[in-house]
Amino acid sequence: MSYLFGPVPSRRLGRSLGVDLIPRKSCPYDCLYCEVGPTTHQTLERREYHTQAIIQELQDYLRGPAAELDFITLAGSGEPTLNLGIGRIIRAIKEMTATPVAVLTSGALLYLPEVRLELAAADVILPSLDSAIEETWRAINRPLPEMSLAQIISGLEALRREYQGRIWLEIMILKGLNDTEEELDALRRVIQKLAPDKVQLNTAVRPVVEDVAQPLSLEEMQAIAVFLGEGAEVIASCSRTAKAEAAVSDARFLEMLARRPMTAPDLAQVLGLPLDLVQQRLKRLCESGLVAHSLYQDQGFYRSQLHASVDSVPQI
Secondary structure, eight states, rough: OOOEEEEEEETTTTTEEEEOSSSTTTTTTOTTTTTSOOSSOOOOOOOOOEEEEEEEEHHHHHHOOOOOSSSEEHHHHHHHOGGGHHHHHHHHHHHHHHHHHEEEESOOOOSSHHHHHHTOSEEEEBBBOOOHHHHHHHHHHHOOOOHHHHHHHHHHHHHHHHHOEEEEEEEEOOOTTSSSSSHHHHHHHHHHHHOOOHHHHHEEOOOOOSOOOOOOOOHHHEEEHHHHHEEEEEOOOOOOOOOSSSSSOHHHHHHHHSSSSBBBHHHHHTTTTOHHHHHHHHHHHHHSSSEEEEEETTEEEEEEEGGGSOOOOOOO
């Protein structure tokens, strides 16, 4: 089993090597907008998931030919802090390489002191907060019933007090759900208390679980960034291009597309291949039934049909 994916072009982290820490779709949330798909194992239970195997694969990768990396990103097909070994993995990476470590998290477990302690060695933590109003938070993130928004916000506040690294708060803005003046005013008040280093605004630009999760226009997103104040930004597409990979197998294409839906330009960028060659390969893979193509917001997305062979589909 492979726990690494990429490097991939990340809108937030540049060229990022992903590290998948948990089984596919294990998460306390079941978000409307998740590009991975519905949560199949909704849980708050932390468990040990292949920590030593993950560390070994990282060691093997980093001993190989040097890759251009902006970050090593701990992610997962749900919530990476569900892995009890996350602290050991972060410390191991810091011993192996100078490449900074980022952690993508829903923030659902930050109320636990032990989780915050385990994340302390990371260079950047990227938690999410999609609403500061309980009813809307429940509608968008669909958390487990025993969870509360107050608990989530208290965890974020504790992280800010204790953590010495950078915090980049992500907010997913969805049309008609959390884009009203009331919603944005509540978010702005919480942001002022949390004082993250960045506030990164996202919207539903990839295929989502529920059609109700609709995107805003760039102009609308930019206006919201201004409203939320200094430090708020609309996440831009990654502009760096990978070095060309001399020979890219069908398995490499399928691996990338099993982990998240991607457009042909996405794949061309991450693989460092000419767009026309990528389009030809995708056409052949579609004709063979190994890859499916669908339109979302007038863009063509490709996804591997071999989900059963991939245990994880991280989002970074």
